[in-house]
Amino acid sequence: MAAETKIDPMHQFQIGALNGGALDGAPFVFTNSALWMLIVLGSILLFMWGGMKREMIPGRWQAAVEGLVGFTSGMALTSIGPEGRKYAPWIFTVFTFILFANLMGMMPFGVVDAAHPFTVTSQFTVTGVLAIISFSIVLIVGFWKHGFHFFSLFVPHGTPAPMLPLIVPIELISFLVRPFSLALRLFVAMIAGHILVDVFGYFIINGINSGTAMGYAISAISFVFIAGVNALELLVCAIQAYVFALLTSLYINDAVHLH
Template sequence: MSAAAEVKIDPMHQFQIESLGGSVLDGTPFHFTNSALWMLIVLGSILLFMWGGMKRDLVPGRWQAAVESVTGFISGMALTNIGPEGRKYTPWIFTVFIFILFSNLMGMMPFGIVDAAHPFTVTSQFTVTGVLAVISFSIVLIVGFWKHGLHFFSLFVPHGTPGPLLPLIVPIELISFMVRPFSLALRLFVAMIAGHILVHVFGYFIVNGINSGTPMGYGISLISFIFIAGVNALELLVCAIQAYVFALLTSLYINDAVHLH
């Protein structure tokens, strides 16, 4: 059997949650996993990033300017989409944005050259994106019923809808509202997992092409390398876009609950 034939493609292995063990948790139903480890790494990176921007220098340095630009961007998003009341919800919108952004970027880091430090993208797990989406949706429901009571259900009756069409329009509006957390979580989950699978598969093409020792194999490896470079550049863009989209939709959904638009 050739060396190329021995290389097996398993692009889903990178998403497998594995227990890292630890005597502290022995005998308990709890496990410290690679997902938990990388979530702690993400949170530590966020704390470090924010700590560097907590300075109040009259002439801000690059670090402080970066933090202020991110916080100003999210604050502007909340005020634009929700209005003056958006200040109340800026902390949560900023939290989901910065957590998703850092989680996506940390999963792209080239730590895989050391097998024990293989990066794990926590946003590639539907349980993580689902929890974020459920929290956002819960805020929408709590705000809606707290501010408007049962009048919140008027959100499902578009203005100007003819009476005979209400039995048809109201269920459609209700279903579209209820699928919001699912679509919010699924969009981020699919975007992260798809790009990582592409990179993984074409990475194996490079290895198999080189191991083949043939001109065609080298050509395939070169094409695959160029493709991976392009996909990685696109993935970096997707990391930021998905964080932005999640935060933007969260602010728009909160706006619906606040203003019943």
């Protein structure tokens, strides 16, 4: 029995090339991260395929798929209005990808060491791309529809003229910070939850390995705690996907309608 297991909660975020080669910064390297992105994609496709029976009276699976589609389309339509239909596919893409990636990262496949899930949304290279695409849509739609009038977004209605030198920079900064807050919120929520679960998982193992009464007590307490944290993490998975999609649709609404 190992006397001491080294606590290394960051190991789970390590990306490695799966074909045995070294990471060399090239775009086509197939990594564990890429593998789990494809697993996420595959599970989404499987889920959606199950709902494509297109029956008049839906079964449970079809009802679930229609519920997901109705949920994301409804979010786009209520946030943006009738024009929201154009942006519904992107809202759906964002919400579904983040939701499935988050949940896939919480799956207990790690009991088989090689199948330890990799949470792709815990990489800011991933969340950053999602946020940048959402922000690009906002900029492109805003300038496309309103031209330079889009800058009136930084001048809230009814601002007194003397306040403008103060308000406009604040609005501008809060606007420019949006992609970062969008990316970091998801990234931080995921990484924090996984580190927490990982650390207390090590506590359980080390407590049992210590073989003392104190160690067993700590293991038991950690086990109860980790069960609660896991439940909370599942909730966070859904909430973060919802928040990302909702904020994206609200930002697009700003671009479509200004203030």
